[in-house]
Amino acid sequence: MSIKVIRIGAVCELTGLTERQIRYYEEKQLIFPDRTRGGARTFSFEDVDILKEIHTKIQDGFHTFELRKTFSRQPMRS
Amino acid sequence: MSIKVIRIGAVCELTGLTERQIRYYEEKQLIFPDRTRGGARTFSFEDVDILKEIHTKIQDGFHTFELRKTFSRQPMRS
DNA sequence: CGTGTAAGGAATTCTGACACG
């Protein structure tokens, strides 16, 4: 499911991550949520799975810039 | 997908229905969303499909109490 | 670097009610 309709609160419950962690991973270009017109992030179930993988990798010692190559199969800037 | 994580705003976009219609169908026991701790309704993709069907039936002239038998395969009160 | 937190604001959703018919 790649339809982005899940708000960050639900993503926290599904992943066990905090809002802070999720926003940080987005800031580091590892995850690419959509936005509601009001500016709220919306994620897909696919994003939820990716977030879990990202966190696992981080815990394994990887850094965000190293994971960018792995997870950035999404929107490219430029 | 029966995981209930979609907020009513997104459901409106996915179904084309208004919040009022969705809440009314819930009031009439045709749909059974979960709730966040704060009280906000959460729906599943399955619920989204059911809502579309409900609305089609309503437009076909059916009444909510008639549809209850069709869609109430969910929680029963008492 | 990755994450926690307090701060203030804006968007989202909620309920109960009045309305039409």
Add this chain to the structure above:
DNA sequence: CGTGTAAGGAATTCTGACACG
């Protein structure tokens, strides 16, 4: 009956910043 709307409140999410290290 099914749906629209204005009303006021509560919960949710947002950003930028300071903190630790």
